[in-house]
Every structure is written in structure tokens, then in C-alpha cells.
Amino acid sequence: MTDLGQGTPAIAVDGVSKTFRIPHERVSTLKERALHPFRRSTYDRFDALQDVSFAVEKGEFFGIVGRNGSGKSTLLKCMAGIYGVDRGAIYVNGRVSTFIELGVGFNPELAARDNVLLNGVMLGLSPREARDRYERVMDFAELRQFEDLKLKNYSSGMHVRLAFSVMVQVDADILLIDEVLAVGDVAFQQKCFDVFNRLRDEGKTILFVTHDMAAVRRFCHRALLIERGEVVQIGRPPDVAVSYVDLSFRAGDDPAHAGPDAASGDGAAELLEVWWEDEHEERQTVLHQGRSYSFHARVRFNQSAENPGIATVFENEAGQPLMATSTDRLGGTGTFDQGTEAVLSVHIDMVFAPGRVYASPWVVHEGGLRVMHRWPRMHSVVVAGAHVSGGLVDIPHEVRLSSPDRVLQVEARP
Amino acid sequence: MSSLDVSALGRPIRGPSALGGDIRRLLHLAVTLAVMEFKLRFFGSVLGYVWQLIRPLLLFGILYVVFTEFVRLSAGVRFYPAVLLTGIVLFTFFSDATSRSVTAVVDRENLVRKVEFPRLVVPLAVLLVAYFNLVLNLIAVLVFVLATGVSPRVEWVALPLLLLPLGFFAAGLSMLLSALYVRFRDVQPIWEVVLQVLFYGSPILYVLEILPKVSLQHLVVRLNPIATILVQSRHSLIDETAPNAWDAAGGMAYLMIPGGIVLGVLALGFWVFNREAPRIAEEL
Numbered sequence: 001m002t003d004l005g006q007g008t009p010a011i012a013v014d015g016v017s018k019t020f021r022i023p024h025e026r027v028s029t030l031k032e033r034a035l036h037p038f039r040r041s042t043y044d045r046f047d048a049l050q051d052v053s054f055a056v057e058k059g060e061f062f063g064i065v066g067r068n069g070s071g072k073s074t075l076l077k078c079m080a081g082i083y084g085v086d087r088g089a090i091y092v093n094g095r096v097s098t099f100i101e102l103g104v105g106f107n108p109e110l111a112a113r114d115n116v117l118l119n120g121v122m123l124g125l126s127p128r129e130a131r132d133r134y135e136r137v138m139d140f141a142e143l144r145q146f147e148d149l150k151l152k153n154y155s156s157g158m159h160v161r162l163a164f165s166v167m168v169q170v171d172a173d174i175l176l177i178d179e180v181l182a183v184g185d186v187a188f189q190q191k192c193f194d195v196f197n198r199l200r201d202e203g204k205t206i207l208f209v210t211h212d213m214a215a216v217r218r219f220c221h222r223a224l225l226i227e228r229g230e231v232v233q234i235g236r237p238p239d240v241a242v243s244y245v246d247l248s249f250r251a252g253d254d255p256a257h258a259g260p261d262a263a264s265g266d267g268a269a270e271l272l273e274v275w276w277e278d279e280h281e282e283r284q285t286v287l288h289q290g291r292s293y294s295f296h297a298r299v300r301f302n303q304s305a306e307n308p309g310i311a312t313v314f315e316n317e318a319g320q321p322l323m324a325t326s327t328d329r330l331g332g333t334g335t336f337d338q339g340t341e342a343v344l345s346v347h348i349d350m351v352f353a354p355g356r357v358y359a360s361p362w363v364v365h366e367g368g369l370r371v372m373h374r375w376p377r378m379h380s381v382v383v384a385g386a387h388v389s390g391g392l393v394d395i396p397h398e399v400r401l402s403s404p405d406r407v408l409q410v411e412a413r414p
Numbered sequence: 415m416s417s418l419d420v421s422a423l424g425r426p427i428r429g430p431s432a433l434g435g436d437i438r439r440l441l442h443l444a445v446t447l448a449v450m451e452f453k454l455r456f457f458g459s460v461l462g463y464v465w466q467l468i469r470p471l472l473l474f475g476i477l478y479v480v481f482t483e484f485v486r487l488s489a490g491v492r493f494y495p496a497v498l499l500t501g502i503v504l505f506t507f508f509s510d511a512t513s514r515s516v517t518a519v520v521d522r523e524n525l526v527r528k529v530e531f532p533r534l535v536v537p538l539a540v541l542l543v544a545y546f547n548l549v550l551n552l553i554a555v556l557v558f559v560l561a562t563g564v565s566p567r568v569e570w571v572a573l574p575l576l577l578l579p580l581g582f583f584a585a586g587l588s589m590l591l592s593a594l595y596v597r598f599r600d601v602q603p604i605w606e607v608v609l610q611v612l613f614y615g616s617p618i619l620y621v622l623e624i625l626p627k628v629s630l631q632h633l634v635v636r637l638n639p640i641a642t643i644l645v646q647s648r649h650s651l652i653d654e655t656a657p658n659a660w661d662a663a664g665g666m667a668y669l670m671i672p673g674g675i676v677l678g679v680l681a682l683g684f685w686v687f688n689r690e691a692p693r694i695a696e697e698l
Contacts, residue, residue: 029598030598030604031600080530081427081530082430083695091425092427104528107450123529127442
């Protein structure tokens with residue numbers, strides 16, 4: 001990692017607040033205004049940013065993450081000077097270019113040459129600078145033979161390449177980037193990041209708004225997590241990524257996912273509740289790969305039962321079973337009087353692939369053929385992990401590549 | 415509030431504004447946008463410029479036939495065709511610049527919401543396109559005027575001086591209208607009506623002397639800056655026997671009124687635009 005300078009920060013945000021006023025009844029004509037000159041319009045206040053402070057060092061690759069509507073784009077627009085701030089101040093040390101969208105100002109009716117010029121000037125170049133860089137832009141985009149073609153005749157891939165080339169050639173000290181990478185394919189995104197890394201090594205500062213935690217982990221030096229307009233955390237990307245995932249799934253926890261899928265059985269026992277706990281015995285709805293958790297199911301016997309069994313299966317969203325277990329392994333379970341409660345606990349290391357995991361528990365009479373209570377998809381949690389391997393589970397393993405001159409080896413753990 | 419040491423950081427950035435910090439950037443952007451817009455309009459089709467020219471010429475043709483053959487407004491007016499065409503071209507500039515600028519900021523929403531730039535660029539670019547257009551049309555007018563027997567005069571050099579107040583008037587209204595339209599969408603139909611009133615309230619189809627009462631002539635020239643400019647341009651460009659602006663207004667001192675209106679509108683337009691500029695991106 002680059003050694004971060006301790007000098008003047010590239011960007012300092014000092015106690016910034018921003019409130020949007022959302023009118024209840026929008027007066028949108030002069031006529032209404034003239035007819036009701038004294039009617040005060042009422043409005044809701046929406047605090048998009050509240051007392052946000054942080055500083056970004058020169059040469060730093062800084063990620064800003066948050067859920068939809070958390071204020072991250074507003075923050076970027078404030079730093080770019082597109083929105084004014086209501087309180088606080090933003091200090092910028094160097095030339096800034098903002099990329100809220102690739103190819104802002106592109107006009108499909110104009111030739112590539114004109115669009116490059118226009119886009120360059122919009123992004124802060126003088127017309128002369130934009131003309132001087134035109135050749136480099138076209139070379140980088142590898143579109144020289146199409147320079148006189150109107151943009152509307154470009155394929156979307158060419159379009160993106162052209163826009164990105166302008167962006168790279170703008171040569172700002174500080175780049176503010178808002179999810180622009182979401183548009184391209186994987187190869188293009190990789191190319192973008194290669195360029196960002198190069199720019200970073202040249203001492204440029206990059207602020208990068210994204211949902212993509214893998215990108216944050218891979219490229220950012222530090223990251224900031226914002227929620228409801230407030231800074232929740234500033235720190236190392238892996239930590240921030242974990243908090244982000246927690247936050248997203250906690251807030252987005254949807255009871256529909258945990259609802260009963262037609263419970264069945266003769267009613268001799270009843271599944272009361274199921275839950276997951278972490279190592280500190282705290283209930284969780286988001287489980288992180290690689291940590292240990294225990295699953296619990298609480299059952300009440302409505303009739304006395306001899307050697308009943310309790311079982312559960314865990315399955316993913318596609319309904320594929322990931323794992324099943326039951327009290328069979330204990331041998332006989334003995335007698336339960338009417339009204340007794342029992343708790344099944346399953347302690348496991350979380351190796352399930354990232355995604356939603358459902359628990360479908362059931363209680364059976366001795367022998368396992370007659371069901372007292374079965375509740376498919378009674379409960380669900382989200383398993384969070386940085387990598388999607390494509391498998392159903394991610395079992396810790398080692399990967400090794402041997403050849404005469406070298407041996408490459410990595411330990412893969414979730 | 416915060417633990418940042420901001421003492422070494424200089425001044426904080428300002429949000430969006432009408433002028434921005436850098437006048438050069440304002441001009442660069444306005445000119446670039448205007449040139450691109452101009453290209454789109456004129457090079458979009460082979461006959462691009464011809465169409466642009468045909469519009470005022472067609473209007474001129476119709477009005478000329480109507481007012482020389484059907485209604486004899488032109489009776490006794492020297493060089494009526496030249497007067498009519500000059501009037502139409504100048505008014506076309508004015509109506510083009512102002513009516514296109516009404517929706518300009520909203521049309522450029524994509525830019526306004528996504529890039530930081532001096533907001534004044536938007537109406538300024540519209541004005542520039544109208545100016546480019548005017549210059550091209552004036553070349554056609556020049557040819558026509560010479561063909562109808564008007565002899566060239568030294569006063570023609572003063573034409574830019576007449577275009578200046580017209581440009582100021584249009585600029586003031588462009589800023590005012592484009593800023594208001596962001597909030598009030600009925601500005602557009604209202605402005606169309608006002609343009610009609612201005613068209614008939616200016617001596618374009620008719621010449622000032624045709625108005626029955628001298629006091630009415632005075633009133634038109636005093637209250638309508640466009641009328642003032644047209645009267646003066648007729649006098650100094652086409653027919654020196656026609657009254658000049660100060661005679662038509664009933665005295666030099668009265669020209670303070672249209673002059674004041676132009677400057678007042680310019681100041682009001684800038685004030686309103688400047689006041690709205692920081693929030694335009696949020697209210698779109």
C-alpha cells in the first residue's frame with residue numbers, strides 16, 4: 001500500500017449538513033402563486049447529510065459505501081460543488097473532476113470528435129486542452145477509425161470506452177466517481193480499476209461511491225460507511241464491508257422471507273421459534289462466512305411423547321438442501337411429558353455460500369414416520385461473504401499450482 | 415463539532431452559483447455549448463442553414479404580400495421591404511433567444527445535475543446561438559437591402575451599437591425566464607403571449623408614423639425598448655428621413671425610460687438567476 005502523506009489532505013469535509021425540502025403541495029405555476037399569494041407552502045425536511053466530517057489524504061483511494069438513500073451520492077455531489085451545503089464546509093486541494101455518469105453531455109447526433117471536446121470541456125478542460133488531448137483519448141479508446149461517426153451509430157461498448165477515455169485524459173488531481181463502473185462488463189471494470197490504480201500510483205486521489213464490497217476490499221485504502229446521512233464508520237475496507245452487509249440485511253429484513261410455508265403435522269408437538277446465535281449468544285439475522293454460529297429450535301410437546309425426534313434441514317433460495325441434521329444421532333431421546341419444552345441446538349462453522357439460508361425444522365414421533373409438526377422455511381438468515389464461488393458451500397481448503405520452476409499456493413477460507 | 419484541523423486548508427468550496435469562480439471557464443463552456451448546438455442545427459441536415467434562413471424569409475414574404483397588396487400599411491413608406499425584413503430579423507433574434515431560453519435549464523437537466531459548472535452558461539449559450547444566427551441572417555438582409563436600392567452609409571458601422579441593447583434586453587429576459595421556469599411551468603405559455611404583444615407593439619409590420627396620435631407614437635417608443643431600437647435602426651440603417659429614436663420618443667430625455675427598462679430587466683434577470691442558481695440542481 002502506498003504510504004499516505006501526512007501533509008494537507010486532498011479533501012476535508014468539516015461538519016457538513018444538507019437538508020432537502022420536499023414540498024407537500026408543489027406550487028408549480030405562476031397562476032397558483034398569483035391566486036394564493038399568501039398561502040405558505042408546507043414541506044417535509046429530509047436530512048440527507050448530518051454533521052459529516054472526514055478527511056482524505058493525497059494519493060488515497062477512498063471508498064464511500066452505504067445503502068440506497070443513505071446520502072452517499074448527495075455527499076459526492078456536495079464535494080463536487082453540484083449541491084451547496086447548509087452547514088459546515090468542504091475544503092478541496094487540487095483540481096476536481098466528477099464522474100456521476102460516464103459521458104455527461106454526450107450528444108448522439110454529434111460525431112465522436114465533437115463529443116470528446118464537449119465532454120472534456122464539461123469536465124473542466126479548456127477547449128484548447130480538450131483539443132490537445134483528443135488524439136490521446138482516441139488512441140486510448142482504440143476508436144480512431146470511427147472518429148467521424150456520429151455517436152448514435154456507436155455500440156454501447158464503444159460509447160462507454162469513449163467516455164472512459166475522456167475521463168482518464170482529464171487529468172484531475174482528485175476524482176470523484178459515482179458507480180460509473182456498474183455499466184461495463186467484467187473486463188471493462190477490470191480495465192477501469194487498472195487505470196485507477198495507475199492514477200493512484202501517480203498521486204491522484206480517488207473517492208469512489210459504490211455498492212460493490214469486493215471492489216472496496218480490493219482497491220480502497222480506507223472506506224466510509226454512511227447511513228441515514230450520518231457517518232457510521234471510517235476504517236479498513238474489510239471492517240467497513242462487514243458493517244455494510246450487517247446494516248443492509250438488518251434493515252432490509254423482510255418477514256416475508258421468514259414466513260410459514262404451510263405448516264403441517266398432527267399437533268402432538270409445536271415448533272415455537274427458531275433462531276441463530278453467534279459465539280456471544282446474541283441472536284443474529286446476518287451470518288458471516290468463516291465464523292461459528294449455533295442454530296436453535298424451541299419445541300413444546302402438547303402430548304407426552306416417547307423418543308420423539310427433532311430435525312432440521314437448511315436450504316438455499318433455490319431450495320437446494322445444504323445440510324440436514326437431527327436428534328437421531330443422540331440415539332433415544334427418552335420421555336417428554338405433556339407441556340414440556342425442549343431446545344434443539346446445532347453448532348456449526350458457517351461454510352454456506354453467501355445468500356439467504358432457510359431453516360425447515362420438524363418434529364416426529366418415534367420411528368420418524370409420523371409428523372407432529374413440520375414447518376418448511378420457518379426462518380431465514382442471510383449469509384454474507386465477499387466471494388461467490390459458485391458452490392453451495394465454501395469449505396476451507398488449499399489451492400496449489402506446481403510447475404518445474406515454481407509452486408503457487410493459497411489457503412482458501414471463507 | 416469536528417476534530418479536523420482546517421487552518422491550513424484555505425477557503426472552503428462554494429456550492430453551485432451563476433458565475434462560478436472562473437469567468438474563463440464560463441465563457442469556454444458557453445461558447446463550446448453554443449458551437450455544438452449551432453452545429454447540430456445547421457449541419458444536422460444538408461439544408462440546415464437554408465431552413466434556418468427560410469423561416470424569417472417566409473414570414474417576410476407573407477407579411478410583405480399581405481401588407482402591400484391587401485392592407486396598404488406600406489403606403490408612402492420608403493424602402494418598406496427593407497424595413498419589414500430588418501424588423502423581422504431583429505425580432506426573430508429576440509424571440510428566438512428568449513423563448514428557447516425558457517426551457518433551457520430544464521432541457522439541460524442532465525448537465526446541471528451531474529456536473530459542476532457556472533449555471534449562467536446555460537442561458538448564455540442559448541443567447542450565443544441566437545447571436546450566431548442573427549449574424550448569418552443579417553448577411554442575407556444586407557444583400558436584400560442593397561438589392562432594393564438602399565445605398566450603403568457610414569452609419570451601418572453603428573449596427574453593433576444597436577444590437578448591444580437588444581442583446582442586453584434578451585439576456586436579462588433569458589436569465590429571468592430560465593430561472594423562473596424551473597419553478598413555474600406556466601412561464602412558457604405566458605411568455606408566448608407576451609411575445610405576441612411585443613411583436614404587435616413594435617413597429618415591424620407598420621412604421622411608427624402610421625399611428626394616428628403622436629402621443630401614442632411617443633408611448634410606444636418610450637415603453638417598448640424593442641420599438642426604440644427598431645425606430646433607430648430604420649433611421650440609421652435604411653432611411654435617414656425617418657424619425658430617429660429621440661424624436662420619436664418626444665425628446666432625448668425620454669430615452670432614459672427604455673434604457674432604464676433594458677438595464678432594469680438585465681439586473682433583475684441576473685439577480686433572480688443568481689439567487690436561484692445554487693438550488694437549481696436540487697429543484698429540477
